Amino acid sequence: MLSKTIAKDMKNASATRRMFEEGLELKKKYGESNVVDFSLGNPMIEPPEEFNKIVSDLAKSGRKGTHRYMPNAGHKEVREAVANYLNKKGYFKGLTFENVTMCVGAAGGLNVILKTILNKGEEVITVAPYFTEYMSYVKNHQGKQVSVDAAEDFSLDVKAIGKAVTSKTRAIILNSPNNPTGVMYSKKNLEDLASMLSEKESKLKRDIYVMSDEPYREMVYRGNFVSPASFHKNSFMVYSWSKSLSLPGERIGYIALNPEMKHKDNIAKGLAFCNRILGFVNAPTMMQHVLPKILNTEVEEKYYRYMRDYYKGLHDPLEKCLKESGYVFPSPQGAFFFWVKCPMSGNNLEKGEKEFIETVKNKFLMLLVPGSTFGKAGWFRLAYAVNPEVVESGCKKLREVAKHYRIY
Ligand SMILES: Cc1ncc(COP(=O)(O)O)c(C=O)c1O
Numbered sequence: 001m002l003s004k005t006i007a008k009d010m011k012n013a014s015a016t017r018r019m020f021e022e023g024l025e026l027k028k029k030y031g032e033s034n035v036v037d038f039s040l041g042n043p044m045i046e047p048p049e050e051f052n053k054i055v056s057d058l059a060k061s062g063r064k065g066t067h068r069y070m071p072n073a074g075h076k077e078v079r080e081a082v083a084n085y086l087n088k089k090g091y092f093k094g095l096t097f098e099n100v101t102m103c104v105g106a107a108g109g110l111n112v113i114l115k116t117i118l119n120k121g122e123e124v125i126t127v128a129p130y131f132t133e134y135m136s137y138v139k140n141h142q143g144k145q146v147s148v149d150a151a152e153d154f155s156l157d158v159k160a161i162g163k164a165v166t167s168k169t170r171a172i173i174l175n176s177p178n179n180p181t182g183v184m185y186s187k188k189n190l191e192d193l194a195s196m197l198s199e200k201e202s203k204l205k206r207d208i209y210v211m212s213d214e215p216y217r218e219m220v221y222r223g224n225f226v227s228p229a230s231f232h233k234n235s236f237m238v239y240s241w242s243k244s245l246s247l248p249g250e251r252i253g254y255i256a257l258n259p260e261m262k263h264k265d266n267i268a269k270g271l272a273f274c275n276r277i278l279g280f281v282n283a284p285t286m287m288q289h290v291l292p293k294i295l296n297t298e299v300e301e302k303y304y305r306y307m308r309d310y311y312k313g314l315h316d317p318l319e320k321c322l323k324e325s326g327y328v329f330p331s332p333q334g335a336f337f338f339w340v341k342c343p344m345s346g347n348n349l350e351k352g353e354k355e356f357i358e359t360v361k362n363k364f365l366m367l368l369v370p371g372s373t374f375g376k377a378g379w380f381r382l383a384y385a386v387n388p389e390v391v392e393s394g395c396k397k398l399r400e401v402a403k404h405y406r407i408y
Contacts, residue, residue: 009136023367030365036394038382039367041179041336043246045310048303051245054293058286066289072282073272074102074254081292082254088296091227091237092259099257099264101271102283105248106215106240107133108275109255110173113211113236114141115278116270118170125164125172127156129339129374129381131179131213143170147375154183154330154339158192165200171209172197174228177216180374180381181339182332187226194231201234207262210235215253216335218244218304221312223333233260243336244304245294252287311336314384314391321395325402338382342371343405349378356380356405363404366397 002010019039026035058066073079079097086092103109114124120142126134128147138145148164151157161172176185197208212229214237229237240253255271257264275282294300318338322329328341344352350372357370357380371379384391 009139019361019367019369022361026361026365026367033389033393034365036364036366036390036397038384038386038390038394039369041243041383041385043243043248043385044387045246045307047246048294048299050299051247051290051294054290055286058289067285070282070285071272072276073100073268074283075285075288078102078288078291079254081295082256085295086237086256091230092256094259095256096259099259099261099268101255101268101275102288103238103240103253103255103275104280104283105242105251105253106213106238107137108251108278108280108283109238109240109253110134110137110211110213111140111278112271112274112280113209113238113255114138114143114171115274116267117209118143121168122170123166123168124170125161126375127161127172127174129154129178129180129371129376129379130173131175132373132375134173135375144168149376150181150183154178154181155189156185156193158189158196161193162196162200165197165204165208167204167206169200169204169208170206171211173211173213175213175216176228177220177225177332177334178337179216179335180337180369180371181330182335182337183330183339184220184223184225184333185228186223190226190228190231193228197232197234207234211238212236213238215240215243219308219311219336220334221308221315222331225334229256229258233258234262236261241291244307246307247287250284250287252283252291254283311384314386314388317395318382318384318391318398321398325399326407327398327402336383336385338384339371340380340382342378342380343402343407344378353377353380359404360397360401364397364401366394366401 023037079100082100083095083097086095118141122143123146124138124143125146128149146164148160201208210232217225229235235258237256242248329338342353342356344356346352353370360366368380371377
C-alpha cells in the first residue's frame with residue numbers, strides 16, 4: 001500500500017516522465033522515426049573513450065580495499081583532487097578537501113544539503129521556472145518551497161527575491177545554466193543577489209544559503225560561466241558529471257562549500273552524516289577513483305570540447321528554425337534546452353498550454369514538456385539531448401506547428 005502522500009505526489013508527478021512513457025507508446029504505434037521526442041534531458045552521447053579504459057584498469061588492478069566502506073564524505077585523495085581543481089579553475093580560493101563531500105549525483109547532493117540545514121517548516125526559495133524535482137527535494141526535508149518568478153529575460157529578479165525573504169528563509173536554490181530556460185546568470189546579477197542576501201542575513205540575524213546546482217556549467221555556448229556559489233559566502237556548490245561526462249547512470253558528484261562559509265567545518269560534518277543517514281552512505285567508490293585520472297587532463301578538455309560542439313550542432317539549427325517560425329523564447333546560453341512560449345490563444349494559461357501540448361503530441365507526434373511542470377504555465381520546454389536526425393525532423397514539425405497556430 002502506498003503512503004497517502006506518495007500516492008498523491010505520484011499522481012501529480014513530473015509530466016516529463018509521463019511524456020517519456022507516452023512517447024514510448026506513440027513510437028510503438030507509429031514507428032520510432034515518426035515520433036520526435038524532445039521531452040527528456042538524458043544525455044545520449046557516450047562518455048569519453050578513455051573512461052572505459054580507466055574503469056577497466058581499476059577493476060583489473062585488484063587493489064585491496066577498493067570496494068570497502070570509506071569515510072562518508074568520500075576518499076580523501078578524490079576530495080583533494082576536486083578541491084585543487086576548483087581552486088585552479090578560479091571558483092574558490094583556499095578550498096581544502098575537508099569542505100568537499102562526494103555525493104550521489106547533484107540530486108543526492110541537494111537532498112543531503114537540505115537534510116543538513118533545514119528545520120521543519122523553513123522556507124527554500126526557488127526561481128520559476130525551476131527544475132521540477134526541487135519541489136520534492138524541499139518537501140523531503142520538511143521545508144516549504146517559496147516560488148519567485150524570474151525576471152522577464154529569465155535572469156534573477158533580485159528585488160522580488162528580496163521581498164520573498166522572511167525570518168523563515170533558509171536557502172535559495174539557483175541553477176545556471178538553467179533547466180529549463182538555458183539562461184545563465186551574469187556576474188552583476190549574482191553580485192546584486194549576494195549583497196541583498198548579506199543585508200537580509202544581518203537584518204534577520206540568520207544564515208541564508210545559496211545552493212548552486214551546476215550540472216550544466218560545462219555546456220555553455222555563449223558567454224562565460226560564473227558560479228553562483230562564488231559570490232555569497234554562505235554558498236554550496238553542487239556538481240555532477242551526469243551531463244558533462246555523460247555519466248548520469250553512474251551517480252557521481254560533489255558538494256563544495258564556499259571557503260568563507262560560516263561554521264563550514266560543522267556543516268561539512270553534517271553533510272557527511274546526512275549522506276550516510278539518507279541511505280546513500282557514500283558516493284560510488286569506483287567512480288570516485290576514476291575522477292583524479294580525468295580532472296585537469298587533456299581527456300577532460302578534449303571531451304568538453306567534443307560535448308559542447310555536439311550540442312551546439314543541435315542548438316544552432318533549432319534556434320534558427322524557432323526564430324524563423326516566429327516562436328518567442330529567451331536565447332539560451334547553455335544546457336540543452338529551449339524554453340518557448342506556447343503559441344495559443346486565450347487567457348487561461350493552463351488550459352491553453354494543455355491544449356497546445358496535446359495537439360502537438362497527437363497531431364504532429366512531437367513531445368514537449370508543459371511549462372506548468374516547471375512552475376510557469378504558458379510555456380514549453382524542448383530538450384535536445386537527441387540525435388541530429390531527431391533535430392532535423394523536429395525542425396520540420398516545429399515549422400508545421402507554427403503554421404497550424406498561424407504564428408509565422
Ligand atoms: C537542474 C538539475 N539539477 C539536478 C539534476 C540531477 O542530476 P544528477 O543526475 O546529477 O542527479 C538534473 C537532472 O536532470 C537537473 O537538470
